Amino acid sequence: MGIAPASCLVRRERVREHRRREALSAFSRFDLDPKPESENNISYRSDQMGLCGFSLWVKSSASAAGADRRDGRTNGMMKSFERTRQPVPMKTAEAIHEMIRERNLKPGDQLPSQRELALALGVSRPSLREALSVLETLGLISIQAGRGVFVAEERSEVAPAESWRFGAHYSLREVFEIRRAIEGAAAFLAVPNMGPEDLDMLEEMSREIETAAANRDVVKVAENDVRFHDLIFARCGNRLFRDIYAEVRRFVVESQKVPMLERNRLAETAKEHRRLVEAFRAANADGARRAMEQHIRGAAERARIFL
Structure with missing residues (x-):
């Protein structure tokens, strides 16, 4: 069995360090300093490891709201980001769900494009993708490659294997x-x-x-x-x-x-x-x-x- 290249080892160490930092910031919202070297209020960084929500609240919503105001895109949905301290992807998922309800969208109706949703909510594309993933796992939307995002049919039969990513x-x-x-x-x-x-x-x-x-x-x-x-x-x-x-x-x-x-x-x-x-x-x-x-x-x- 060969030895892993140095670059692979470096990447693995970076992943572990990222997870550690994400964990520390998750606990910081409870006014807990779990380790002497902890860094409270680490800002949210969406990634491809599925750690969305682990650096929770404080800077995430504030930074998103601030960017939105600077770009002159403040709207009704964005105001909710400023009132509560939540992870950006979860708050984004909540805003999209609220939009579906308010517009009385039916199963099969198409949502705006991801670019339009990110612009309207003032969030990054990675945060939006994580929010859409949350909604898809909950069975609220269907993401169809090359077509877009659609309101999903409520399923009477649960198929965990299909929802488990x-x-x-x-x-x-x-x-x-x-x-x-x-x-x-x-x-x-x-x-x-x-x-x-x-x-x-x-x-x-x-x-x-x-x-x-x-x-x-x-x-x-x-x-x-x-x-x-x-x-x-x-x-x-x-x-x-x-x-x-x-x-x-x-x-x-x-x-x-x-x-x-x-x-x-x-x-x-x-x-x-x-x-x-x-x-x-x-x-x-x-x-x-x-x-x-x-x-x-x-x-x-x-x-x-x-x-």
């Missing part, structure tokens, strides 16, 4: 299996580290999930689901555990969206997060671990993966 890396089952193992442990470890503000944030996100589920707003459910799980890992108190999560997070986040193709079962997701909040408020570490493991099993089952 990381099959070349790991199967959906493998991701749910590792999630059950590490997220249950993270919930257990996070209980003693949850302060009053953390508990309030979990409560707020749980309510957002409940409201969004009732309105069948799958984008809002997905957004708050990701934030909820990020906070738990941010508070697990173990730097190595957080580093492991940083390495697999792009697969974890994608797996969180697949079960949401089952629109009629969004309420189950809401109930599972409510049970997690109750366990954290009761400072019940064993209860939090059990609730998390039950949540992962439930999500997997909705994706037709039986653990």
Whole structure:
């Protein structure tokens, strides 16, 4: 077996360093300095590794809004970027979903071109592509090569294999299996580290999930689901555990969206997060671990993966 060229080794090290920085900035939104050498408020950089959303909030929305104002393109959709601190791709996905609803677009209707969408929202093309990928995984749009982006038919039959875009890396089952193992442990470890503000944030996100589920707003459910799980890992108190999560997070986040193709079962997701909040408020570490493991099993089952 030959030795990898120096250029390959350099690229691998750069990828690892990029992921580490992305992880650190994700936790910075929770006022946590996970390592002495951490750099808070690292600005969002969309990439091809699927790490969208891991450098969260603060500079991402601010920089997008600032660029939009400088270019004289401020519009109604862009104002929402300035009001809330979210990852640019997720906020972009939310804006596109809102546009589909407001314009009452039907399945098969075509959306504006990617160039027009990026211009209207004042975001980069990589951020837009990541947002469209989110919407496609959630079953809201269909991206057809050479034709454009179309509103998708709501599917009554869930086909996880069709929605899972990381099959070349790991199967959906493998991701749910590792999630059950590490997220249950993270919930257990996070209980003693949850302060009053953390508990309030979990409560707020749980309510957002409940409201969004009732309105069948799958984008809002997905957004708050990701934030909820990020906070738990941010508070697990173990730097190595957080580093492991940083390495697999792009697969974890994608797996969180697949079960949401089952629109009629969004309420189950809401109930599972409510049970997690109750366990954290009761400072019940064993209860939090059990609730998390039950949540992962439930999500997997909705994706037709039986653990």
